[in-house]
Every structure is written in C-alpha cells, then in structure tokens.
Amino acid sequence: MSQNRNNQSKMIGKQSIAFQNPPCIIAAASVAGKKEGEGPLGKLFDVVQQDPMFGKNSWEEAESELMKQAAMKVLEKAGLKKEDIRYLIGGDLLGQLIATSFGVAELSIPLLGIYGACSTMGEAMSIGAMLVDGGFADKVLSITSSHFAGAEKQFRFPLDYGNQRPYSASWTVTGSGAVIIATRDQAKLSPSEPAILIKGITTGKIVDFGIEDSMNMGAAMAPSAFDTIRQNFEDFQIEPSYYDRIITGDLGYVGKNILIDLLKEKNYDISNNYMDCGIEMFDKDSQDTHAGGSGCGCSAVTFTSYILKQLKDRNWKRVLFVPTGALLSQTSFNEGQTVPGIAHAVMVEAE
Amino acid sequence: MSQNRNNQSKMIGKQSIAFQNPPCIIAAASVAGKKEGEGPLGKLFDVVQQDPMFGKNSWEEAESELMKQAAMKVLEKAGLKKEDIRYLIGGDLLGQLIATSFGVAELSIPLLGIYGACSTMGEAMSIGAMLVDGGFADKVLSITSSHFAGAEKQFRFPLDYGNQRPYSASWTVTGSGAVIIATRDQAKLSPSEPAILIKGITTGKIVDFGIEDSMNMGAAMAPSAFDTIRQNFEDFQIEPSYYDRIITGDLGYVGKNILIDLLKEKNYDISNNYMDCGIEMFDKDSQDTHAGGSGCGCSAVTFTSYILKQLKDRNWKRVLFVPTGALLSQTSFNEGQTVPGIAHAVMVEAE
The missing domain is CATH 3.40.47.40 (Stage V sporulation protein AD)
Structure with missing residues (x-):
C-alpha cells in the first residue's frame, strides 16, 4: 500500500477510498435460475429455482420475486429482521428499476435505488461500505438482480423471436445476490x-x-x-x-x-x-x-x-x-x- | 430538535441522519426549457433554452445535452474544473439512465448513477451530503434532469400522437438542476x-x-x-x-x-x-x-x-x-x- 497516504483522509489518489474502519460483509445470499444451477457454480448457490417464472405472470414480476427471495434469504442467514436494516441499496437492468421497486417494496426499508448496468453490485457495495464506515448506517443490504428473459426482452429481442446469437454475445444470468454490510463488531464469527x-x-x-x-x-x-x-x-x-x-x-x-x-x-x-x-x-x-x-x-x-x-x-x-x-x-x-x-x-x- | 439524540451517532430515529459537520451547497445551477422559462420562475433560471432539441437529433440526446449544460454551468459558477469534483451523483427518468450516461460521460468524473424517479434529486443530495460529511469526498456534484418530450415518449405516448391529457396529469419539466456539495470551509461567502x-x-x-x-x-x-x-x-x-x-x-x-x-x-x-x-x-x-x-x-x-x-x-x-x-x-x-x-x-x- 501507498506510503504517501495521508492518514487524515479516507480519500486515496484520484478515485479511491481506504476505509478507516473497514466494513464487514456479515452475510450473503444467492438465488439463481435453473441453467445457472446446472453450471460449474451450481452447488454453491443458496437457492436454485427450477421455474423461470418464479411462480409469477411476467418476466419482470419473476425478477422481482427473485430479488425478494435473495433479500429474505440474506436476512435469514444473518438472523436479522428487515427492521434491522438501515438502508437497502439496490438495482437491476430493467428500465426504471422495476425489478427492484416491486421486489423490495414490501420490505419497507429506506431505499437508495441505483443504476450502473452490470456494474451495479460494485456500486451497491461501494455506497453501502461508505455509509457504514461513515457512521450513517449500522447495517446495509446491498442487492442486485437480473433475469435472462427480462433482459433479452428489454435490450435485444423477446425470446419468442428465436433470434440467433453471435459468439460475442453473452448470456444474462438469472440470479440475485445480496450482502449485508455492517460494522465489524457485528460479525458473528x-x-x-x-x-x-x-x-x-x-x-x-x-x-x-x-x-x-x-x-x-x-x-x-x-x-x-x-x-x-x-x-x-x-x-x-x-x-x-x-x-x-x-x-x-x-x-x-x-x-x-x-x-x-x-x-x-x-x-x-x-x-x-x-x-x-x-x-x-x-x-x-x-x-x-x-x-x-x-x-x-x-x-x-x-x-x-x-x-x-x-x-x-x-x-x-x-x-x-x-x-x-x-x-x-x-x-x-x-x-x-x-x-x-x-x-x-x-x-x-x-x- | 430532539433532546434524546445520542451525540455519538449520526443516525436519528428510524430513517434519518443529522450531519455532524453539515455539508454546504457551495454552488447551484439551473437550465430549463422554453415553457419553463415562460413560467413564474423563468427569470430565476441560469439558462433558458429556446430550442427543445438543444441542437441535437433526438429527445434523449437533447436531455443529455441539457444535463451537460447544467453540469458545466455549476462548475463555472463555482469556479471549479471537472477534475475538482470527486463524485458525480446523478440520474434521470429514461430507461437505463441514458440521459445521464451520455450527458456526463465526457466530464470523466467517477459516477454513481442513481434512480428514484422524480425523487432522484433528493437521493442525489442525500448521498452527496453523506459522502462529504463522512470524509469520502471534498466536493460532490449532484444532478438530475428530465425532458417533457423524452418523458412522454418513455412513459405515456410520443408527442406526435396528440393524445388528450386528463386534468390529473402533470407536465414533465424540461430542465436540469445541479448543486455542488462540499465541506463548509470551501464555501466562498x-x-x-x-x-x-x-x-x-x-x-x-x-x-x-x-x-x-x-x-x-x-x-x-x-x-x-x-x-x-x-x-x-x-x-x-x-x-x-x-x-x-x-x-x-x-x-x-x-x-x-x-x-x-x-x-x-x-x-x-x-x-x-x-x-x-x-x-x-x-x-x-x-x-x-x-x-x-x-x-x-x-x-x-x-x-x-x-x-x-x-x-x-x-x-x-x-x-x-x-x-x-x-x-x-x-x-x-x-x-x-x-x-x-x-x-x-x-x-x-x-x-
């Protein structure tokens, strides 16, 4: 690490932060779709859902349900109630973040909606860590989601078109990952x-x-x-x-x-x-x-x-x-x- | 203010923060469209643009240009260069925040994209104030924009349809507002x-x-x-x-x-x-x-x-x-x- 670092400041160089009291990831949860569950990481996910509709009527509602399941799962794994979370910081790929808005609405946690396309989890964890280190929150839930079918419909073609995909195209993951970021003393290790x-x-x-x-x-x-x-x-x-x-x-x-x-x-x-x-x-x-x-x-x-x-x-x-x-x-x-x-x-x- | 406030904490009650070193709004700028310029606040805007296309070829590009002008204006009013800003926190109403992404790209400021529909300016100022009070930034630029024609196309009907508007409908403002939030000692008063x-x-x-x-x-x-x-x-x-x-x-x-x-x-x-x-x-x-x-x-x-x-x-x-x-x-x-x-x-x- 830099020897030039000014100990008075958390700001490092042009674009970075070094946390004075590094926040801790005290819990994490992953919910994924069937295809993801069949992949190399499949056994490591907390939940693999076989139904791509997640029991809902549209791809968008399915993604909301997916995100809700990830949020509930991370709370369960942390042994926390939704009332324990000071901020929920989250986003998704759909226009106007509808997967997030409809997914986490009933949790009733103060919400900071964010968008950074597929970089959103990095943004969610960055803001979450700053709020915890800065003393603005004791516990923050950072979460993002995407759904293959919803993303294809949003950005490219509805699946029903059966369009061909070039080899440079990627496959949008159906999945939602959530972490709870908290002060270190709250980690039960x-x-x-x-x-x-x-x-x-x-x-x-x-x-x-x-x-x-x-x-x-x-x-x-x-x-x-x-x-x-x-x-x-x-x-x-x-x-x-x-x-x-x-x-x-x-x-x-x-x-x-x-x-x-x-x-x-x-x-x-x-x-x-x-x-x-x-x-x-x-x-x-x-x-x-x-x-x-x-x-x-x-x-x-x-x-x-x-x-x-x-x-x-x-x-x-x-x-x-x-x-x-x-x-x-x-x-x-x-x-x-x-x-x-x-x-x-x-x-x-x-x- | 509450007498029960714990001086050790910035967290107040269930959902609030009281800043220990309240950040200062050291500059602000507003750029608005023609109709807004003709309204009761018209004389107070820094810039009123007569061309709804802002010299561009689409409503989305117009809104990006609108936001860029507001960002440049607030920097000018503050006497700052874009390099002086640690974070840009901004958003708009268009899907995937394209007004923001294309509007502020060339400023090359580390970006936290956010979405809270029309509440976005509150979110941008809230996050900005937390980052400054928490010592994560010396200067933050918080900005949002909307454009009447882009919003109608996005959420309701393209203007060319000439649809009727019920009396309960509101009129999306063509405008962008920006503030620079900084530590108090940086205000030139x-x-x-x-x-x-x-x-x-x-x-x-x-x-x-x-x-x-x-x-x-x-x-x-x-x-x-x-x-x-x-x-x-x-x-x-x-x-x-x-x-x-x-x-x-x-x-x-x-x-x-x-x-x-x-x-x-x-x-x-x-x-x-x-x-x-x-x-x-x-x-x-x-x-x-x-x-x-x-x-x-x-x-x-x-x-x-x-x-x-x-x-x-x-x-x-x-x-x-x-x-x-x-x-x-x-x-x-x-x-x-x-x-x-x-x-x-x-x-x-x-x-």
Whole structure:
C-alpha cells in the first residue's frame, strides 16, 4: 500500500477510498435460475429455482420475486429482521428499476435505488461500505438482480423471436445476490473464521471506446474495467500481485483478452491472477452461452457464492472485485449511440 | 430538535441522519426549457433554452445535452474544473439512465448513477451530503434532469400522437438542476451571505397505495411524501412549524391536497408552510399544464433557482425539501402493476 497516504483522509489518489474502519460483509445470499444451477457454480448457490417464472405472470414480476427471495434469504442467514436494516441499496437492468421497486417494496426499508448496468453490485457495495464506515448506517443490504428473459426482452429481442446469437454475445444470468454490510463488531464469527472486510473502493468513470454492437458487451466494457483497475493500482501504489484474484463481473471471453492486453500495455500483468464471473458461471462446451454470463446478477451471485467461499476458506486473502457495466438502453442502441462502459472496484479481504 | 439524540451517532430515529459537520451547497445551477422559462420562475433560471432539441437529433440526446449544460454551468459558477469534483451523483427518468450516461460521460468524473424517479434529486443530495460529511469526498456534484418530450415518449405516448391529457396529469419539466456539495470551509461567502447547509436527511421507503393510473402521479406519490415527512417530524421530534417551508417535488394540485389531509389525520398541519415545486413551476391559468410540473428536473430546477434564492435572501431559514417519485415504468404500467411512490427529504438551512 501507498506510503504517501495521508492518514487524515479516507480519500486515496484520484478515485479511491481506504476505509478507516473497514466494513464487514456479515452475510450473503444467492438465488439463481435453473441453467445457472446446472453450471460449474451450481452447488454453491443458496437457492436454485427450477421455474423461470418464479411462480409469477411476467418476466419482470419473476425478477422481482427473485430479488425478494435473495433479500429474505440474506436476512435469514444473518438472523436479522428487515427492521434491522438501515438502508437497502439496490438495482437491476430493467428500465426504471422495476425489478427492484416491486421486489423490495414490501420490505419497507429506506431505499437508495441505483443504476450502473452490470456494474451495479460494485456500486451497491461501494455506497453501502461508505455509509457504514461513515457512521450513517449500522447495517446495509446491498442487492442486485437480473433475469435472462427480462433482459433479452428489454435490450435485444423477446425470446419468442428465436433470434440467433453471435459468439460475442453473452448470456444474462438469472440470479440475485445480496450482502449485508455492517460494522465489524457485528460479525458473528467462529474462532477459525476470517472476517470478510471491504478495505477500499475505486469508483469508475464512464469510458466510451465507441463500440456500437449490443451483442458484444465484453468489448464495450473492457476499457472501463481497464481504467478502474489501473486507477486502483495507481491510487494505492500497488502491483497486480497484491491481490490473490482480480475478478471482473462479466467481460466474458471476448472482453477478458482485451482487458489483459490493455493492462499489459501499461506494464501490468494480470494474466496469472485474473478471472471473470461471466466465464465462471457457465460451462463453455456444454451450456452454449457463447461469450459467457452477464447481467447485474452475474457478478452478484458469483461473489455471494464462489468468491466469498474462497475467502472464507482462506484460499484467497485479497480480492479486487470489479463488476463491469455497459451503459446502453434499447433506445440509445436503436438511435445509433455507442455503448459506454463503467466499472466499480471493491477491495475485499479475509482477515 | 430532539433532546434524546445520542451525540455519538449520526443516525436519528428510524430513517434519518443529522450531519455532524453539515455539508454546504457551495454552488447551484439551473437550465430549463422554453415553457419553463415562460413560467413564474423563468427569470430565476441560469439558462433558458429556446430550442427543445438543444441542437441535437433526438429527445434523449437533447436531455443529455441539457444535463451537460447544467453540469458545466455549476462548475463555472463555482469556479471549479471537472477534475475538482470527486463524485458525480446523478440520474434521470429514461430507461437505463441514458440521459445521464451520455450527458456526463465526457466530464470523466467517477459516477454513481442513481434512480428514484422524480425523487432522484433528493437521493442525489442525500448521498452527496453523506459522502462529504463522512470524509469520502471534498466536493460532490449532484444532478438530475428530465425532458417533457423524452418523458412522454418513455412513459405515456410520443408527442406526435396528440393524445388528450386528463386534468390529473402533470407536465414533465424540461430542465436540469445541479448543486455542488462540499465541506463548509470551501464555501466562498460574502460577509452578509448565509451558508446553505444540509443539516439532515430522511430517506424514504417505497409506499404503495395501489394507484394504477399513470396519468395521476400526484395521488400515487402523496402517500410516500406523507410517510417521509411524518418520519422526519418523528425522528427529529419536531413540529411542522420548525420549517419555514416544507416543499415537495411534484405532487401538483391533486397530490397536494391528499398530502395535507393525510398529515392532518396524524395531527400535523402543514397547510400554512407547504409548497410544491410542480405547482410553482407553471402558471395554472395560462400555461395549460393541468396538475402542475413534474419530473426529475422539476424539483431540481426549482431548488437551484427559487428555493436557494429565498434561503440566500434570508426570507426563509429552514426548508424541508422532499422530492417525490413514482416508481413505474412503461412496462410495469402496461402489465397492470400499481404505481408505488418514494420520497426523500433533505433538511436545508441558511446559517
């Protein structure tokens, strides 16, 4: 870490925060769909739902139900009631966040609705950690969701069209991941269990490389992941080897290579400790998901299942979790606009 | 204010924060459209644009340009460069926040995208104030926008349809308001000028009274405004008379009466010091806007012009600013869902 750090300030470098009292992830939950449950991470999810409609009448209502189940599950796992949560910070991919609004309404928790496309889990955890470290909340619930069918309908084509998908296209994950972020003293840990702390964040800015293909999100988002990860290294004056894993949200196979190459040009080699949630989510050979998984739910369920388990099991100590988002809408795409990207990095450590 | 307040905590009551070092609004800017410029507040806006397309080719691009102009204007008024801003916190009404993403991209400021429908300015100022008070930022730019034509296309009918509007319908304001929130020592004040401080916030939860009419937003949002305002009184143990004005975002004529009645049932009388930005925005008799102004831009431009001026001129000392939002989308409305509301309160004081 930087020796130049001013101990009076939580602000580090240009875009980062180092928390003075690193908030703790005291509970996490993941709810995923059938296809995700059949993938390599399937056994690690708390709940795998076989019904893609989640018992509801529309894809949007299904996603709301999915998110509600994740929120209820994380409360159950933490042994908390909804009244114990000071803020719910959440978002999804649907226009005007209707999955979130209708999903968490009945929890009656003060809500900060956020949107960062598929980077939303990074934004939710960043704001949540700041509110806890700043003394504005004792417990915050950060949550995001996405649903394959709802996302295809929203951004590309309704499933009934049966359109072909190019190999650069990713597969939106049906899933919702939730964490409860709290002050460290609230973590109930067994003697051998590490605390999972959010040590710092690097908040991304919009990076637009002029990609106009909504079927190639990886290429659109890789430059923003590059920008945020490089900034994290610079702000904290660290090298890639500082982390056991650097994990992007959903760059997929296309974006992965672009990111590694862009960082290599700046003399940062992440090829040995890099992974991408979208690549981990599905089996490339058997699941026909082309470039990999994507969506607000992709990084959220991977983090709340696989990544946290590796940290809890002490296989990894330090992780840079970097959910990546493509800031397009159906309207902006149809009007010929580019697809700008954004990525928010969260420094998570087992201690 | 409450005598029971625990001085160790910034958390007050169930849903509120009292800032220990109240952040200061060091600059504000408003950019509005032609119709808004012809209304009662017209002379107070920094910029009134005569061209509804803002020189662009689509309503969405027009709104992005509108927001960019407001962001540039507030930087200019503050004498700051974009590099001086630690976070930009902003949102709009369009799906996937495309007005914001394309509007502020070239500013290259770390972005926290948020969505709270028309309550978004309350959310942006609340998060901004927490980040400054918590030491996570020295300067934050909070901004929202809306555009009449973009909003009609998004939520109701494209203007070309020439549909009729019921009297309960509000008129989405074409406008963008921006504030820079900073630590108090950064305010450049003349000797006679008061500092405009954010003393506290009350973050709203979703309140759904089952309204299903997208042409009657006032009725859908009034219960959430009631819920947040009542909670503010309770959390701080204050009466309505504590404030010189209690100001909702865009309840309009329909919602105004519902709010006053709901609070009266709880023995709170706000009828003497209540106003609504949507009502102030247009002249009811001559401008044919029915229930009043609405949209993310409505409360934002009213706050950054009229409300701040009253505080600066010491006509008012304490204001409760409560932007109100209706959490619907075109999809949720078409699928027969209700219109839940949310409202976020910001306690602003001239000192």
